[in-house]
Amino acid sequence: MVGGATMTEYDVTLEWPDGGTDAIPVDPQETVLEAAQRAGVRLPYDCRKGTCITCVGRLLEIENGDTDVGADGTDQPPDPADAFSYRRSPAALTDRERADGYVLLCIASPQTDCRLEVGPRVRSEVGDSPWA
Numbered sequence: 001m002v003g004g005a006t007m008t009e010y011d012v013t014l015e016w017p018d019g020g021t022d023a024i025p026v027d028p029q030e031t032v033l034e035a036a037q038r039a040g041v042r043l044p045y046d047c048r049k050g051t052c053i054t055c056v057g058r059l060l061e062i063e064n065g066d067t068d069v070g071a072d073g074t075d076q077p078p079d080p081a082d083a084f085s086y087r088r089s090p091a092a093l094t095d096r097e098r099a100d101g102y103v104l105l106c107i108a109s110p111q112t113d114c115r116l117e118v119g120p121r122v123r124s125e126v127g128d129s130p131w132a
Protein backbone atom coordinates (compact mmCIF):
# COMPACT_ATOMS: atom_id res chain seq x y z
CA MET A 1 0.00 0.00 0.00
CA VAL A 2 1.40 3.35 -0.96
CA GLY A 3 0.58 6.34 1.19
CA GLY A 4 -1.82 4.40 3.40
CA ALA A 5 -5.01 5.85 1.98
CA THR A 6 -6.96 5.54 -1.17
CA MET A 7 -7.75 8.75 -2.95
CA THR A 8 -10.89 9.06 -4.96
CA GLU A 9 -10.69 11.20 -8.02
CA TYR A 10 -13.48 12.05 -10.35
CA ASP A 11 -13.22 12.33 -14.09
CA VAL A 12 -14.29 15.78 -15.17
CA THR A 13 -14.49 16.39 -18.89
CA LEU A 14 -14.36 19.99 -20.09
CA GLU A 15 -15.98 20.62 -23.42
CA TRP A 16 -14.83 23.68 -25.39
CA PRO A 17 -16.78 25.67 -28.01
CA ASP A 18 -14.71 24.20 -30.86
CA GLY A 19 -15.73 20.71 -29.82
CA GLY A 20 -12.41 19.92 -28.18
CA THR A 21 -12.37 18.28 -24.78
CA ASP A 22 -10.03 18.03 -21.82
CA ALA A 23 -10.49 15.17 -19.38
CA ILE A 24 -8.97 15.90 -15.99
CA PRO A 25 -8.93 13.90 -12.77
CA VAL A 26 -10.20 16.04 -9.87
CA ASP A 27 -9.82 15.21 -6.22
CA PRO A 28 -13.08 15.87 -4.35
CA GLN A 29 -11.17 18.21 -2.02
CA GLU A 30 -9.94 20.44 -4.82
CA THR A 31 -11.79 22.67 -7.23
CA VAL A 32 -12.13 22.07 -10.94
CA LEU A 33 -10.05 25.18 -11.55
CA GLU A 34 -7.25 23.92 -9.29
CA ALA A 35 -7.21 20.55 -11.02
CA ALA A 36 -7.28 22.17 -14.45
CA GLN A 37 -4.30 24.33 -13.59
CA ARG A 38 -2.44 21.32 -12.23
CA ALA A 39 -3.14 19.54 -15.52
CA GLY A 40 -2.01 22.53 -17.59
CA VAL A 41 -5.52 23.28 -18.87
CA ARG A 42 -6.18 27.01 -19.18
CA LEU A 43 -9.60 27.74 -17.76
CA PRO A 44 -10.59 31.41 -17.53
CA TYR A 45 -10.71 32.83 -14.01
CA ASP A 46 -10.28 36.05 -12.08
CA CYS A 47 -11.38 36.35 -8.44
CA ARG A 48 -11.20 32.66 -7.42
CA LYS A 49 -13.80 33.47 -4.75
CA GLY A 50 -17.08 32.84 -6.53
CA THR A 51 -17.92 36.48 -7.03
CA CYS A 52 -16.87 37.53 -10.54
CA ILE A 53 -18.45 34.74 -12.66
CA THR A 54 -15.46 34.58 -15.07
CA CYS A 55 -14.93 30.86 -14.47
CA VAL A 56 -18.51 29.76 -15.05
CA GLY A 57 -19.20 26.43 -16.74
CA ARG A 58 -22.41 24.59 -17.48
CA LEU A 59 -23.06 21.06 -16.36
CA LEU A 60 -23.95 18.84 -19.31
CA GLU A 61 -23.91 15.38 -17.84
CA ILE A 62 -23.25 13.58 -14.61
CA GLU A 63 -22.12 10.03 -13.98
CA ASN A 64 -24.29 7.24 -15.39
CA GLY A 65 -25.47 9.44 -18.24
CA ASP A 66 -28.03 11.27 -16.15
CA THR A 67 -28.55 14.17 -18.48
CA ASP A 68 -31.46 16.17 -19.66
CA VAL A 69 -33.95 13.80 -18.07
CA GLY A 70 -36.69 15.44 -16.09
CA ALA A 71 -39.13 13.54 -13.91
CA ASP A 72 -41.88 14.74 -16.21
CA GLY A 73 -40.04 13.69 -19.35
CA THR A 74 -39.11 17.20 -20.44
CA ASP A 75 -35.56 18.31 -21.07
CA GLN A 76 -33.93 19.31 -17.80
CA PRO A 77 -30.34 20.18 -17.00
CA PRO A 78 -28.65 17.83 -14.56
CA ASP A 79 -28.80 19.19 -11.03
CA PRO A 80 -25.44 20.72 -10.06
CA ALA A 81 -26.25 19.97 -6.43
CA ASP A 82 -25.82 16.29 -7.32
CA ALA A 83 -22.43 16.83 -8.90
CA PHE A 84 -20.60 19.54 -6.94
CA SER A 85 -20.01 20.83 -3.47
CA TYR A 86 -19.06 24.46 -3.06
CA ARG A 87 -16.18 25.71 -0.95
CA ARG A 88 -18.11 28.89 -0.32
CA SER A 89 -21.36 30.39 -1.49
CA PRO A 90 -21.49 30.86 -5.28
CA ALA A 91 -22.63 34.45 -4.84
CA ALA A 92 -22.20 35.42 -8.49
CA LEU A 93 -24.93 33.04 -9.68
CA THR A 94 -28.65 33.48 -9.22
CA ASP A 95 -30.69 30.58 -7.91
CA ARG A 96 -32.14 30.23 -11.40
CA GLU A 97 -28.70 30.05 -13.00
CA ARG A 98 -27.66 27.39 -10.52
CA ALA A 99 -30.81 25.42 -11.23
CA ASP A 100 -30.06 25.70 -14.94
CA GLY A 101 -26.74 23.94 -14.45
CA TYR A 102 -24.26 26.80 -14.24
CA VAL A 103 -21.33 26.15 -11.94
CA LEU A 104 -18.52 28.37 -10.67
CA LEU A 105 -15.49 26.21 -11.29
CA CYS A 106 -13.12 28.20 -9.06
CA ILE A 107 -14.97 27.08 -5.93
CA ALA A 108 -16.74 23.89 -7.08
CA SER A 109 -15.44 20.43 -6.20
CA PRO A 110 -16.88 17.39 -7.97
CA GLN A 111 -18.74 14.65 -6.16
CA THR A 112 -19.14 12.48 -9.25
CA ASP A 113 -17.81 12.08 -12.77
CA CYS A 114 -19.27 14.74 -14.99
CA ARG A 115 -19.03 16.69 -18.22
CA LEU A 116 -19.09 20.48 -18.42
CA GLU A 117 -19.26 23.05 -21.17
CA VAL A 118 -16.70 25.80 -20.65
CA GLY A 119 -15.46 28.90 -22.43
CA PRO A 120 -16.78 32.27 -23.55
CA ARG A 121 -20.09 31.01 -24.88
CA VAL A 122 -21.13 29.77 -21.44
CA ARG A 123 -19.99 33.03 -19.89
CA SER A 124 -22.15 34.97 -22.35
CA GLU A 125 -25.23 32.97 -21.33
CA VAL A 126 -25.29 34.24 -17.77
CA GLY A 127 -25.71 37.75 -16.45
CA ASP A 128 -23.05 39.91 -14.89
CA SER A 129 -22.20 39.35 -11.27
CA PRO A 130 -23.59 41.87 -8.81
CA TRP A 131 -20.31 41.53 -6.88
CA ALA A 132 -17.79 42.04 -9.66
Ligand code: FES
Pocket residue numbers: 044045046047048049050051052053054055056092104105106107
Ligand atom coordinates in the same frame (compact mmCIF):
# COMPACT_ATOMS: atom_id res chain seq x y z
S1 FES B 1 -12.99 33.17 -10.86
FE1 FES B 1 -14.43 34.63 -10.15
S2 FES B 1 -16.23 33.46 -9.79
FE2 FES B 1 -14.72 32.00 -10.32
